[in-house]
Amino acid sequence: MFEVLVYVYENYWRGDACPELPQLERKLNAIGFDADEIRDALLWLDGLNLAAQSTLWLDAAPTTRPDTTLPSFPATDSMRVYSVAEQNHLGAECLGFITFLESAxxxxxxxxxxILDRAMAVSGEPMALDDLKIIILMVYWSFGEEPDTLVLDELYDDSAERIAH
Structure with a gap:
């Protein structure tokens, strides 16, 4: 599935430039991707589209809910507590990388x-950091944003090839 996602990311510069899923499926079949991989990737992309649209809709919503004075989104100094299922699925390395991006x-x-929603939609525990990086790129892509240059370097970098100084 991740090979298909990388192909989509590299060939459609933004999420809104990507063709509709049936047309994308035909293109991916013509290229020669495995049918099961295409199906999994398209289901995942459909979930990504729904999650991104929901988030964009929430961003346009008022800053407070009508029935209360509580903010719609967490305050900047709030802390995200990960469920046991998220901890087991993502593992320490992936959670550490997410924390690094947040702190940056x-x-x-x-x-x-x-990102967490889409990561939890992928099978296998714990998730490989390289797979999480692809998910992060796809989420930026779906929001029509390009990550900061240093973030892109972290996302594309293969830490196994780094030389410690």
Whole structure:
């Protein structure tokens, strides 16, 4: 599935430039991707589209709910507590990377929640960091945003090839 997602990311520069899923499926079949991989990727992309649209809709909503004075989104100094299922599925390495992006100020809470939603939609425990990085790129892509250059470097970098100084 991740090979298909990488192909989509590299060939459609923004989420809104991507063709509708049936047309994309035909293109991916013509290229020669495995039918099961295409099906899994398209289901995942459909979930990504729904999550991104929901988040964009919430961003346009008022800052307070009508029945209360509580804010719609967490305050900037709030803390995200991960469920046991999220901890088991993502593992320490992936959770640490998400925390790194948040502390660097490049991952806002609504985008983080979409990343977590899409990561939890992928089977296998614990998730590989490289797979999480692809998910993060796809979430930025679906929001029509390009990550900061240093973030892109972290997302594309293969840490196994780094040389310690």
């Amino acid at each position: 100020g490049v991952l806002p809470p609504p985008m983080r929640e979409v």
